[in-house]
Amino acid sequence: MESLSPAIGVVVPARVPHFSSLRTLTPLLPIWRPKSNRVRRRIRAHAENTRPPSSAASAAAAAIDYSDPSWKSKFQEEFESRYDIPHLTDVIHDAVPIPSTFCLRMRSPTEDFADGYPSDEKWHGYISNNDRVLLKVIKYSSPTSAGAECIDSDCTWVEQWVHRAGPREKIYFKPEEVKAAIVTCGGLCPGLNDVIRQIVITLEIYGVKKIVGIPFGYRGFADKDLREMPLSRNVVQNAHLSGGSLLGVSRGGPSVSDIVDSMEERGVNMLFVLGGNGTHAGANAIHNECRKRRLRVAVVGVPKTIDNDILLMDKTFGFDTAVEEAQRAINSAYIEAHSAYRGIGIVKLMGRSSGFIAMHASLASGQIDICLIPEVPFNLRGPHGVLSHLKYLLGKKGSAVVCIAEGAGQDFLLETNAQDASGNIVLGDIGVYLQQEIKRYFNEMGTPADVKYIDPTYMIRAVRANASDGILCAVLGQNAVHGAFAGYSGITVGICNTHYVYLPIPEVISYPRVVDPNSRMWHRCLTSTGQPDFV
Numbered sequence: 001m002e003s004l005s006p007a008i009g010v011v012v013p014a015r016v017p018h019f020s021s022l023r024t025l026t027p028l029l030p031i032w033r034p035k036s037n038r039v040r041r042r043i044r045a046h047a048e049n050t051r052p053p054s055s056a057a058s059a060a061a062a063a064i065d066y067s068d069p070s071w072k073s074k075f076q077e078e079f080e081s082r083y084d085i086p087h088l089t090d091v092i093h094d095a096v097p098i099p100s101t102f103c104l105r106m107r108s109p110t111e112d113f114a115d116g117y118p119s120d121e122k123w124h125g126y127i128s129n130n131d132r133v134l135l136k137v138i139k140y141s142s143p144t145s146a147g148a149e150c151i152d153s154d155c156t157w158v159e160q161w162v163h164r165a166g167p168r169e170k171i172y173f174k175p176e177e178v179k180a181a182i183v184t185c186g187g188l189c190p191g192l193n194d195v196i197r198q199i200v201i202t203l204e205i206y207g208v209k210k211i212v213g214i215p216f217g218y219r220g221f222a223d224k225d226l227r228e229m230p231l232s233r234n235v236v237q238n239a240h241l242s243g244g245s246l247l248g249v250s251r252g253g254p255s256v257s258d259i260v261d262s263m264e265e266r267g268v269n270m271l272f273v274l275g276g277n278g279t280h281a282g283a284n285a286i287h288n289e290c291r292k293r294r295l296r297v298a299v300v301g302v303p304k305t306i307d308n309d310i311l312l313m314d315k316t317f318g319f320d321t322a323v324e325e326a327q328r329a330i331n332s333a334y335i336e337a338h339s340a341y342r343g344i345g346i347v348k349l350m351g352r353s354s355g356f357i358a359m360h361a362s363l364a365s366g367q368i369d370i371c372l373i374p375e376v377p378f379n380l381r382g383p384h385g386v387l388s389h390l391k392y393l394l395g396k397k398g399s400a401v402v403c404i405a406e407g408a409g410q411d412f413l414l415e416t417n418a419q420d421a422s423g424n425i426v427l428g429d430i431g432v433y434l435q436q437e438i439k440r441y442f443n444e445m446g447t448p449a450d451v452k453y454i455d456p457t458y459m460i461r462a463v464r465a466n467a468s469d470g471i472l473c474a475v476l477g478q479n480a481v482h483g484a485f486a487g488y489s490g491i492t493v494g495i496c497n498t499h500y501v502y503l504p505i506p507e508v509i510s511y512p513r514v515v516d517p518n519s520r521m522w523h524r525c526l527t528s529t530g531q532p533d534f535v
């Protein structure tokens with residue numbers, strides 16, 4: 001088996017679809033653009049791949065006055081204010097905290113502590129509200145370093161600290177007054193049940209008795225035929241043993257004000273949302289509406305995207321499982337291709353904007369010859385196109401396997417402008433297109449190829465989370481509950497290998513995180529044959 005040899009493409013600015021519904025949300029930090037053309041081209045391409053063009057972004061970039069000697073501290077102050085987590089006391093100024101009811105000794109038998117329980121201080125069980133985690137751990141020395149995100153021409157190091165997640169000593173909700181609701185929206189993703197389970201268990205440890213699931217996503221708030229599902233440890237005990245969401249998922253749904261009306265009617269004062277960028281845009285809007293109505297409510301999100309395309313975090317839950325499951329599809333494609341006369345296998349994997357699954361699965365398998373991702377445009381025809389590379393591969397070893405992310409090569413397909421119920425653009429099937437084009441190419445040459453196409457999307461999405469994702473889900477679920485009790489509304493994620501933090505929703509979901517096509521680190525991965533012909 002030959003090593004990975006990606007197809008040859010052309011250098012054009014990468015096209016990254018962004019979430020139309022999210023354009024108004026806050027952009028990330030400005031990225032400094034140096035003067036040299038070579039450097040500028042690299043940085044610009046990176047910037048284009050890390051955020052959509054937006055007037056707010058230009059405004060943020062323009063806002064830094066480097067001639068001001070105190071620009072660094074101003075920058076830091078601005079960062080801190082953006083990354084401050086909305087808190088209940090922002091609205092309910094006189095809210096008084098009580099000692100936490102979350103206790104590490106909760107489930108320990110009393111006879112183990114004949115001399116009395118160790119004190120909480122001794123157990124160091126709580127996180128201080130002033131604890132912070134460093135958001136960025138690389139100090140780039142030059143804007144030309146791979147993946148560099150520099151604030152100024154010297155790549156000045158500016159510490160960026162975010163809120164550490166975990167249980168607080170003081171809480172802002174009395175457990176007996178809490179009614180917690182959990183909702184799962186968007187597409188399926190391994191680990192949804194694991195997160196639901198952990199949220200329920202942690203709520204119970206705090207002493208919450210009223211916990212419900214909202215059926216079928218946000219739709220469940222408004223559809224009178226759908227009843228909320230009472231949840232308890234007994235109900236969720238084995239939930240993680242199967243895939244999907246025990247609550248169901250959906251796209252589209254009621255307006256934000258209808259959702260908040262429904263929350264008020266139900267008496268929900270803690271809302272846990274599990275979903276992707278769309279869901280969190282909704283969660284952010286729900287939080288804002290609750291603030292407007294001065295409701296004593298915490299809205300906490302746990303980002304879900306199998307594609308791993310959410311900003312700032314190492315790994316979203318479900319991604320690891322997806323990469324693992326994809327191995328089966330890739331192996332099938334390899335066996336089919338390898339066993340056929342002039343066989344070519346195509347595997348399409350999830351990734352509307354980002355090629356993380358396709359790349360990681362390709363690298364892990366060692367069976368992929370060409371990996372195509374949305375971040376890197378490619379040619380089909382011509383001397384440096386995918387088709388001539390396939391011809392070369394068939395000639396050299398008799399078979400080939402292509403892995404393509406669903407969002408790659410969309411410019412070859414007719415735009416239908418079709419949208420799903422949530423307003424996401426419905427992508428054309430690049431796998432089918434590729435299969436047809438490859439067949440046509442080899443037929444035209446009089447040397448037909450046997451081209452098999454596998455789309456394992458729904459098989460992968462529906463499996464149960466693997467152990468690695470299971471751990472991630474458990475910690476995220478716990479931290480979501482700790483955040484809500486602490487009075488925060490935001491998102492809980494793991495960053496920096498893996499410290500858990502709370503982040504404000506808008507900073508995380510403005511646009512998808514993508515593979516940096518300029519990073520030679522990824523080039524190396526993608527061109528393990530050492531071919532300099534990728535991109």
Ligand SMILES: Nc1ncnc2c1ncn2[C@@H]1O[C@H](COP(=O)(O)OP(=O)(O)O)[C@@H](O)[C@H]1O
Nearest residue numbers: 021185186251252275276277278279281282422
């Ligand atoms: N800008 C928005 N404001 C409010 N709700 C939104 C917004 N965008 C999407 N939603 C809602 O979030 C839910 C999930 O969105 P969707 O895009 O399908 O999945 P995902 O959360 O995985 O991106 C849907 O119910 C949709 O109506």
Ligand SMILES: O=P(O)(O)OC[C@H]1O[C@](O)(COP(=O)(O)O)[C@@H](O)[C@@H]1O
Nearest residue numbers: 186187188276305306350351352420
């Ligand atoms: O479940 P549906 O509506 O068929 O959507 C399929 C799409 O959902 C996805 O799994 C993405 O889901 P999310 O947008 O919920 O993350 C894509 O990979 C796929 O194209």
